[in-house]
Amino acid sequence: MPYCPKVVMVMPTYNEALTITQTIHAIFAATAVLIDYDIYVLVFDSASTDATPAIVQNLQARYPKLLLKTEACKTGLGSAYCQAMHYALEALHADIVGEFDADLSHQPHYIAPMLDLLKTHDCVIGSRYVKGGAIPASWPLKRKMLSIIGNYTARMLLHCKYKDLTSGFRFTRKTLLKKVLPARFLSANYAYKLHLMWLLHQAKASIGEYPIQFVDRTAGFSKLPKHSIWDALWVMLRIRICAFKRYGSMCMVGLSGFVIQVLLYNSLRFIFSPKVALTYAVLAAIMHNFWWNNQVTFRYEATRLSVLQRSTMFVLYSLLALILQSSWLTLGLHIVGSGWLQENGLLFLGVLLLSGFNYFIYSRLIWAK
Secondary structure (H helix, E strand, O other): OOOOOEEEEEEEEOOOOOOHHHHHHHHHHHHOOOOOOEEEEEEEEEOOOOOHHHHHHHHOOOOOOEEEEEEOOOOOHHHHHHHHHHHHHHOOOOOEEEEOOOOOOOOHHHHHHHHHHHOOOOEEEEEOOOOOOEOOOOOOHHHHHHHHHHHHHHHHHHOOOOOOOOOOOEEEEHHHHHHHOOOOOOOOOOOHHHHHHHHHHHOOOOEEEEEOEOOOOOOOOOOOOOOHHHHHHHHHHHHHHHHHHHHHHHHHHHHHHHHHHHHHHHHHOOOOOHHHHHHHHHHHHHHHHHHHHHHHHOOOOOOOOOHHHHHHHHHHHHHHHHHHHHHHHHHHHHHHOOOHHHHHHHHHHHHHHHHHHHHHHHHHHHOOO
């Protein structure tokens, strides 16, 4: 028999006794025809005070692929998803991990086309903001504006091209999720979605967006915390700070390399011409910068290249930078004339102009995830 990928659909719950039965029936009914997949539903209950766990246990007799895992106290949606995803990957050996709301806001008939789209992508999200998708028409204008503006703001701050960064309906391949899933998300609540999308985006995942019609729950009550907007802004701020810290670290390494370059250049300038002195000084700075960037700036990056490959690319790029700096220095000296102040001023300006491009090359090519 051909191998069927194991799909584990994670569904966190907290006091969903009014909706959980209908949701589970609907999921298994919609997926019964998907003979190419081995589909499981993992209910992760966060210490519900109603009958939710008992209802799931009763339904397990009818659905052998319905699984239940619980936590002793409620830790938040993001925490629940993180724990359940690790369990799905490590204990259940899932090939594909899905995220699904327990209140049927996500409609099960989208599961089949989303899994079909996943055949050509690493991850597929159910998107409310691509053509064909929609948010409930019954939403008040304020909620609609918050949702639309919130997603637009997130795209701008996180530099992501995707339309729906806060969708909780998603399927992700095991190989990708294992690569990006942290021990815990930056948010234990709903803003985990932003962190996960950022991690997927940073991993250069192929992400597809399938249009879905999001619907409001018909029973029970929303668990969305009142501080969700501030939580989302805090997560986005922390993501940008982390990116800035890495850029700052690269700049500090570059600055120390520049000091070495200037000191060596000025020492060798008494012996060699400006071009030759610059060549030796830049080569010394190259070795210094690679070692420190590899050990400090990008130390925690799970890169796809070996140290030899990274060092080779770094040297080749640095030699290109050397040519650019040499040409810049020659042109500058021709314009402003020679002299200690002019030469070192041109060196500093050249390094400053290259810093942004250096970071792009380092993070996207040499130390790319």
